[in-house]
Amino acid sequence: MEQLKLENQICFPFYAISRLITRAYQPYLEKLGITYPQYLVLLVLWEKDGLAVQDISEKLILNTNTVTPLLKRMETMDLIKREKAKEDERKVMIHLTREGKALQAAGASVPLKLLENMGDMAVDLDELLGMRDKIQEWIGCMGNK
Amino acid sequence: MEQLKLENQICFPFYAISRLITRAYQPYLEKLGITYPQYLVLLVLWEKDGLAVQDISEKLILNTNTVTPLLKRMETMDLIKREKAKEDERKVMIHLTREGKALQAAGASVPLKLLENMGDMAVDLDELLGMRDKIQEWIGCMGNK
DNA sequence: TTTATTTATATCGCACGCGATGTAATAACA
DNA sequence: TGTTATTACATCGCGTGCGATATAAATAAA
CATH class of the missing domain: 1.10.10.10 (Winged helix-like DNA-binding domain superfamily/Winged helix DNA-binding domain)
Incomplete structure (x- = not known):
């Protein structure tokens, strides 16, 4: 399974x-x-x-x-x-x-602090922002209803 | 702003x-x-x-x-x-x-049905799975407190 | 112009999610 | 061995989320 x-x-x-x-x-x-x-x-x-x-x-x-x-x-x-x-x-x-x-x-100032936090955690910021944009597209599809 | x-x-x-x-x-x-x-x-x-x-x-x-x-x-x-x-x-x-x-x-059978649903919503499945793997990496970093 | 329908919020009940705290059992230590 | 600290869950209180339903105002229909 x-x-x-x-x-x-x-x-x-x-x-x-x-x-x-x-x-x-x-x-x-x-x-x-x-x-x-x-x-x-x-x-x-x-x-x-x-x-x-x-x-x-x-x-x-x-x-x-x-x-x-x-x-x-x-x-x-x-x-x-x-x-x-x-x-x-x-x-x-x-x-x-x-x-x-x-x-x-x-x-x-909160969003910037968060981004810095994520950066410290070995999260690639470009990847993060790219993913954000992609998810927003999906939300556009799924969100209407 | x-x-x-x-x-x-x-x-x-x-x-x-x-x-x-x-x-x-x-x-x-x-x-x-x-x-x-x-x-x-x-x-x-x-x-x-x-x-x-x-x-x-x-x-x-x-x-x-x-x-x-x-x-x-x-x-x-x-x-x-x-x-x-x-x-x-x-x-x-x-x-x-x-x-x-x-x-x-x-x-x-639920996960497969969901994947089909997502596919119908113009969500690219390869992108979805790639994103899943990337997020799992982040969770590995952030999850341990 | 009544009556019926739709629309915009609100109310109710229940299942999370979590910070703060409590409790009992185990482990550590003096 | 007696005391203290830690560990594993549980309880409490509160703020979401949401399905189902209610209510009042606006709109459509008869």
């Missing part, structure tokens, strides 16, 4: 490396007082503030039943504001607070 | 593709009545039965506080048995039940 060995699975390496990368981010995000998914939300909002819940949900490829509680926690932390859109009361628009915007300065 | 855009992050693609792959497995695993992490545990045990909790924890790169409840649920489902090792009462040895072993027949 060669195809059932763990090292021959396509699933496991992606599953494992995703968690290892999250772990690598953690010490830096801990200093900012945020989690990894919260950081992803901030990345999206730093790029464009005032998005609807659905926009964030689509960009992060997360369901609303994940995003809604995530955003509520971030509102409690005073990182964002949630308010209904005037033109369509079904939509909830997300805006950064002063605090949420202020975190960008500290958050900007 | 170009380095803060979501598409320039190394973290996000790995995070997203991992969840998309898990989603792709789900319909097949649902028929077997198991979850994705439970499938990973079975893969390990099908390869070598009678492992300690720690062995499974190391192979899957998961902490014991994740693995213990996972195994307890699988014991409730009658997929595995948990019993203390006689030579060292701290260890808990995990053995497949008849049911757990029986699932292997159905579980063996």
Whole structure:
């Protein structure tokens, strides 16, 4: 049953490396007082503030039943504001607070630190970036649904 | 702030593709009545039965506080048995039940079906397998803490 | 203009994943 | 041998993820 060995699975390496990368981010995000998914939300909002819940949900490829509680926690932390859109009361628009915007300065240095970390671990950075681009193509295929 | 855009992050693609792959497995695993992490545990045990909790924890790169409840649920489902090792009462040895072993027949076809799925999605299989091997190298570097 | 359908979020329940901590058994050591 | 340290799991608390379902607003249909 060669195809059932763990090292021959396509699933496991992606599953494992995703968690290892999250772990690598953690010490830096801990200093900012945020989690990894919260950081992803901030990345999206730093790029464009005032998005609807659905926009964030689509960009992060997360369901609303994940995003809604995530955003509520971030509102409690005073990182964002949630308010209904005037033109369509079904939509909830997300805006950064002063605090949420202020975190960008500290958050900007995190990706570079991570890259340095990966470099120290004998991970070839060119390969890493090439793989990132390839995976993004796949996400484009798989993500729509 | 170009380095803060979501598409320039190394973290996000790995995070997203991992969840998309898990989603792709789900319909097949649902028929077997198991979850994705439970499938990973079975893969390990099908390869070598009678492992300690720690062995499974190391192979899957998961902490014991994740693995213990996972195994307890699988014991409730009658997929595995948990019993203390006689030579060292701290260890808990995990053995497949008849049911757990029986699932292997159905579980063996899942990886191939997944590969076919990925192929349909314009994902180049050679690239996929090459990437898998490369990620496994990284896991070897990062996994040991 | 009612009624039916669709859309955008939210709620519920459950299974992870993990940091922090606890506990019992074994090993190390004074 | 008695004490201390280490090891192997387990428990607790909390934050995701997600299937199933609910709710309210907007849109389409009758």
